[in-house]
Amino acid sequence: MSAPTDEMTSTPQRSTWSARVVATVTGADARLTALAFVAAFLFGAVLLAVSDADAIAALEAGEGPAAFLGAALSAVGRGYTALLVGAFGSGGAVSETLVAATVLILTGLAVTIPLRAGLFNIGGEGQVVAGGLAGGYVGFAVEGLPLLVHLPLALAAAMAGGALVGWIPGVLKARTGAHEVISTIMLNNTLTFVAIWLLTTSLFQIPGRSDPISRSILDTARLPRPFGGLRVDVGIVLAVIIAGVVLWLLDRSTVGFELGAVGSNPSAATAAGMDVAGATVRGMTFAGIAGGLAGGALILGVQGRITPGFSSGLGFDGITVALLGRGTVGGTVAAGLLLGALKAGGRAMQARSGTSLDLVVVVQALIIVFVAAPGLVRALFRVRSEGASGTQISQGWGA
C-alpha cells in the first residue's frame, strides 16, 4: 500500500515546510476538513438533543414536538456555547487549551512518526503510562538536585520509559512479524495494570496511605508556569520544539528518508540496501519517546503526581490528532491545538452545563470518520466529486 505522505497531502511531494503548513490549513482539503467539522458537530448536536433530560421530560409529558425541539435546541445552544467559551473565552480558557494541546501534540507525533514507515501505533496510551511512571518516579524520588538538572533528568527518564514501550512492538514486528496494532494494544492493557499495581507499592505510594496515588513531584522537577496563576506551563514550548525536531528528522535526515522509503515500498527499500527491520524498530522507538514525553509533560506539568487512569484515552486522542493532521508534522501541531481547544472546551462544558465530556470523544471520532472518508462528506453536502476514494495509509496483516 502507498505511503501516508504522498497521498495525504495534496501538494507536490517533498515540498517545503511552509508549503506543507499552508497546504494543511488552506489546501484543497481545507473545505472538506471544515465540512467534516461541521458534520461532526451536527451529529454531536443530535446526540446532545436526544439525551437531554428536559427534552426527554417534554416528550414523556406529551407536550408535543415544539416543546421537545425547544428544550433540545436550548440544550445544544447551552452546551456548545459553554464549549466555545471554555476553549477561547478568557485567558484561563486559552491556558487550558494549551495545556490540553501539549499532550495532544506529543501523542499525535507518536502516531505521525511511525505512520511514515507504514506502522500504525495504537500504543500511545501504554507509552504515556510508561513515560509518566518513569518521569514521575525520578520527579519525586531523586532529591537535592537543582531545577536545571532535575527537570531534564525527569524528562529524560520519561522519554526512556516511553522508548522502551515503543521499542517492544517494533522489535516484535521486525523479528516475528507480530502486527503492531495487536501488540501495542496488549501493551496498553498490560501497562495499565502494571501502573495500578506500582501505585500500591511502597516505591510510589504516599507513606501511610492506602489509595493508589503517588507521592507529589518535587518542585525542582515541575515544569515552570510562566503566567503565574494560569495552569499553562513550558510543556507547550517543549512540545513545539519536539515537533520541530521531528520535522527535521522526518523530512531532512537519512533516518526519516529511510522511514518514508520503507513505508512507501518495503521491497524497494530492501533492494536499495536499506535496513527495513531497523527502520521498523526505530520508527516505533521514536514514537515511544514522543509518547513517553507526553506522559512526562502531563505528570511533571499539570498533574504533579501519578493517579490511576491518568492516561485514559490519550493514545486514541493521538490517533485523532495525527489523522486530522494528515500525517504531516505541521498538521499534527495544528490539529493538536484544535483538538486541545475542543477538549478544554468540553471540560468547561461538563462543568457548566453538566453535559458529559464523552460528547467530545464522539465529536472527535466523527471528525476522523469524515476526514478518512471524504466521499461521505461530499455525499452529505453534495460537494462535486473529484474521485471518491479515501486514503489508504495502513498495511494489512501480512506486511
Added chain:
Amino acid sequence: MNPLERAARRRQLRFALVTLVLAVVPAFLLAPDGAGQRATFVLADARGERVVLEPLQVAVTPTVVTLAVLIALLGALQLARDLGRRAPVAVGAAAGLLVLAVLVWAGAGESVSVVALLRGTLFAAVPIAFGAMAGVLSERAGVINIAIEGQFLGGAFAAAVLASVVGSAWAGLLGGVVAGALIGVLLALLTIRYQADQIVSGVVLIVLATGVTSFLTSQLLSVNPDWNSPVRFQATAVPVLGDIPLLGSIVFRQTMLVYLMLITVVVLQFALFRTRWGLRLRSVGEHPAAADTVGIDVLRTRFRAVVLGGVLAGVGGSWFTLEAASQFAKEMTAGRGFIALAAMLVGRFSPVGALSAALLFGFSDALATALQRLPVPLPSTLLRTAPYVVTLLVVAGLIGRLRVPAADGKPYVKA
C-alpha cells in the same frame, strides 16, 4: 556448514534453550516450596450431578519435580534433534506443563477446582470466540475488521438497556445483535462504499462506540438505573449430557451463550468451507477480480459478510452484560475485542481455529482468577495482565507463518 544450515541450527538451539529455561522454574523455584504438602484437585461441583468424582490429591514436591523432568526431557529432545516446524509446538507443550506445575505449587495445602477452572475457561472464551468469528467472516471476504472492540461495546450497551427495559435476556440479545450489526453497517459503508482506510475506519468506529456508549451512560443510565439492570441468562444444564462426569459439569452445565458459541463454530466452519455461500465469500477475499468475472457481486458479498460479522460480534458484546457482569459500565470490554482479533489471526482465519485460540485466552483468564483465590505470593493486579501478556507472546510466536486472504485490506475497484 552453509549459512542456511547455521541459521537453522541457531534456531534449534534457541528453542531448546527456551524449553530448558522453562524447566528451571519448577525445578528450583517451585519444588522446594511445597515440601511435604499435598494439593487437592476438585473434579465435581456439588450442583446436582448424578455421579460425583472424588477429589484428586497429589503430593506437591514429587509432582512438580516430575513435571520439571518432563520439561527438561522436551528440551533435551530439541537439543538432540531439529524439530523444524514443530519446535514451537514443543515449547508450547513445555509451557503447558509449566502451568500445571504452577497450579500444583499454588494449590499446596489448598484445593483447586478443576471444574471451575475449565468451566471458567469456556465461559471467558465466549466473547473472544464470537469476536474472532466476526473477524473471520469479514476478513475472509477481504475487509479488515479492527472494530470488534467497538461492536462489543455497542452490543453490551444495547443488550443491557433492552434486557432492562423489556425484562428479558432474549430481548437483550436481540438488542446486542442489532447494535453489532449497525456498527458492521457503518464499517462496511466506510470501507466498501467510501473506500476509507480499513484499519483507520475500524479504530475510529471503536472510538465512536466508546464515546457514544460512555456519553449515553453518563447522560441516561446514571439518571435512570432501571435502564441498566438487565435480566440475565442463567446457567442451564443440558439433560443427559449434563450428567456425564467431569465433561458434563464443564461443558453442559453452562449458560446460553456458551451453547450458542459451540453451535455457531460448527455451523460457520461448515458454511465457510463446505457450501457455495462460503466459497463465494472466500473468493471475494482472495481474488475479487476473478470472482467478479464469474458474476459474483464483490461489493455486495463483502457488505453482507461484514454485517453478518457485526451480528456475531454483537452476540459477543451481549455476553458482557447478559452473562458476565450485572450492568453496563463505561469501557467494560477492556481490550477483549483486540484479543479476539489476535485469536482470529492465531486461529488462522477459521472458526475452529478461532475457538481453540479463544480457549487458550479464556484459560489464561480463568487461571488468573483461580490463582487470585489461592495464597500465591503474586499481586492480584499483576495477575490480571495474564490474558494480554499471553496474547502478546502467542501473537509474537505464531504470526510469522501466517497466510492472510490475498485481498484482505484492499478495497475493490472494478476495472
